[in-house]
Amino acid sequence: MKKIFFTSAIAASVLFSSIAVAQSVETLRGAGVAEPVAVEDVFQQDEGRFTRNYRQQPPLIPHSVDQYQVDLKANRCLSCHDWTNAGERNAPTLSMTHYQDREGNQLDTVAGTRWFCNQCHVPQADAPALVENTFEPSN
Numbered sequence: 001m002k003k004i005f006f007t008s009a010i011a012a013s014v015l016f017s018s019i020a021v022a023q024s025v026e027t028l029r030g031a032g033v034a035e036p037v038a039v040e041d042v043f044q045q046d047e048g049r050f051t052r053n054y055r056q057q058p059p060l061i062p063h064s065v066d067q068y069q070v071d072l073k074a075n076r077c078l079s080c081h082d083w084t085n086a087g088e089r090n091a092p093t094l095s096m097t098h099y100q101d102r103e104g105n106q107l108d109t110v111a112g113t114r115w116f117c118n119q120c121h122v123p124q125a126d127a128p129a130l131v132e133n134t135f136e137p138s139n
Ligand code: HEC
Pocket: 048, 049, 058, 059, 060, 061, 062, 063, 065, 068, 070, 076, 077, 078, 079, 080, 081, 089, 090, 091, 092, 117, 118, 121
């Protein structure tokens, strides 16, 4: 009985002290859970094509991609970039490498290995480097 009383006393004091702590600790984001926090305004989409940093670089995307869904069944990018649509949409056509399977066979539809465009292509932004580095483009 004494033991039970002792443990519940500990539990109670832990409970009370954690309530006290919860009241005094600041949240890491510095705002309440429901309060929206604005993102620093440096990651703006840049229009106009960037030069590639090395020959094999997947070109950066010079337009917004927010509205273009890519999932297992649908790929909105293809509605402009597939060879069947690019002409009338006035968009650059996917290069031949996007129509080649891993055995090297030429296909008429985009290869499965190239389905998830954003795996390789990202929207461009002239933003500060996330990590300090000494990268220089090849020439
Ligand atoms: C509504 C039509 C449209 C859709 C949808 C679209 N694009 Fe584009 N995309 C364009 C046009 C037009 C350009 C050329 C823009 C320019 O040259 O300034 C372009 C340019 C690009 C480029 C640059 C190519 C290069 O050679 O520099 C990439 C990469 C690209 N898009 C990827 C994507 C991806 C990935 C998606 C889907 C998430 C997508 N696009 C959806 C119309 C579209």
